[in-house]
Amino acid sequence: MKVNFFVTCLCDTVKANVAKRTVALLEQLGCDVMFPEAQSCCGQPSVNSGYVESSKPAMKSFIRAFECNDYPIVTPAGSCAAMVKAYPEYLKNEPEWAKRAQAVADRLFELTQFVVRELGVVQLGAKLVGTAVYHPSCSLIRKLGVRDEPLSLLAEVEGLTLLPIENQETCCGFGGTFSVKMGEISGEMVKEKVRHMSEVTPDYLIGADISCLMNIGGRLHREGKVIKVMHIAEVLTSC
Template identity: 80%
Template sequence: MKVNFFATCLCDTVKAEVAKKTVLLLEQLGCEVIFPEKQGCCGQPSLNSGYIDESKAAMKKTIAAFEANDYPIVCPAGSCAAAVKRYPKYLADEPLWAARAQEVADRLFELTQFIVNQLGTVDLGAKLTGKAVYHPSCSLIRKLNVREEPLALLAHVEGLELLPIQNQETCCGFGGTFSVKMAEISGEMVKEKVAHISEAEPDYLIGADISCLINIGGRINREGKPIKVMHIVDVLMSR
């Protein structure tokens, strides 16, 4: 199967290893990975701040970049995938662009969603010994309705024990520009999240959304907690 890889700014600027491992994982699963070179920022930061009109150029560039073929589009960052999924709404006053946006959105999948629902597999032969807490990001569970797919994949990682925590699905406080505009509230939210994670005494914190992992991981680091933060692709590539 041929697939397009949507790298996202998060991978490009701060988590290049997630992008590399995603490509390697897809290839191991039998996919031929195509990288549309005209892709760029999807406009998520400005969209989250309410600058819809100002974001349209970025949206249209992203749409055009992925119209070169009709293959599935795979993205390892839930927040960016969720942003593109909402393009048809943002471009509703331009029917032709809205239709093009819908066509792209229909082909776009978050990584775990693609592996489980499109490739039909949950056991990737991964091995990682230890206890872990999985953080279900707001973008995945609330915007993309991706709740069970990451858990299904993690359940098949040999040696890994998933631990429940209090208020597991509560927001970590990142919320894009929310963490900047409402820094004090955001700070208290991530402190609470880390407190609940720490109570379980895990070896790992695992997530499928880069932005949340950066936020929670930063707090874990500042508190000196011995918890390794891992993107789910890091886990799925562990042997």
């Protein structure tokens, strides 16, 4: 199966290993991974800041980039996937663009969603010994409805034990520009998240959104917690 890889800005500029592992995982599953070079930011940061109209050129650029073929589009970021899924609503006053946006959105999948729902795979032969807390990002569970897929995949990782924590599905406080505009509130939210994690002393923090992992990981570092932060793509390609 041929698939398009939507790399996202954070993968491209900050977490290149997540991008590499995502491609490796898809290739392991028999996918021929294509990378439309015209792709750019999906516009999420500016939309989150309230600049919806100014973000529309970025949306249209993204649509044009992925109209190069009709193959599925896979991304390792729930928040970016949710942004693209919202394009038709943002462009509803431009019917032709809304139609094109819907066609692209219908082909786009978050990584775990694609692996479990589209490919029908949960056993990947991964191995990671230790205990972990999984953080379900807000975009993943609330916007995309992807709740069980990451857990199904992690349950099959040899040697890994997932530990439940209090308020597991509570937001970590990042929320894009929310963490800048409402810094004090955001800071308290991530402190609470880390406090609950620390109560079970895991070896790893695992998530499917780089932004959340960076936020929680930053707090863990500031508190001197020895917990390794891993994107699920890195876990699923461990052996």
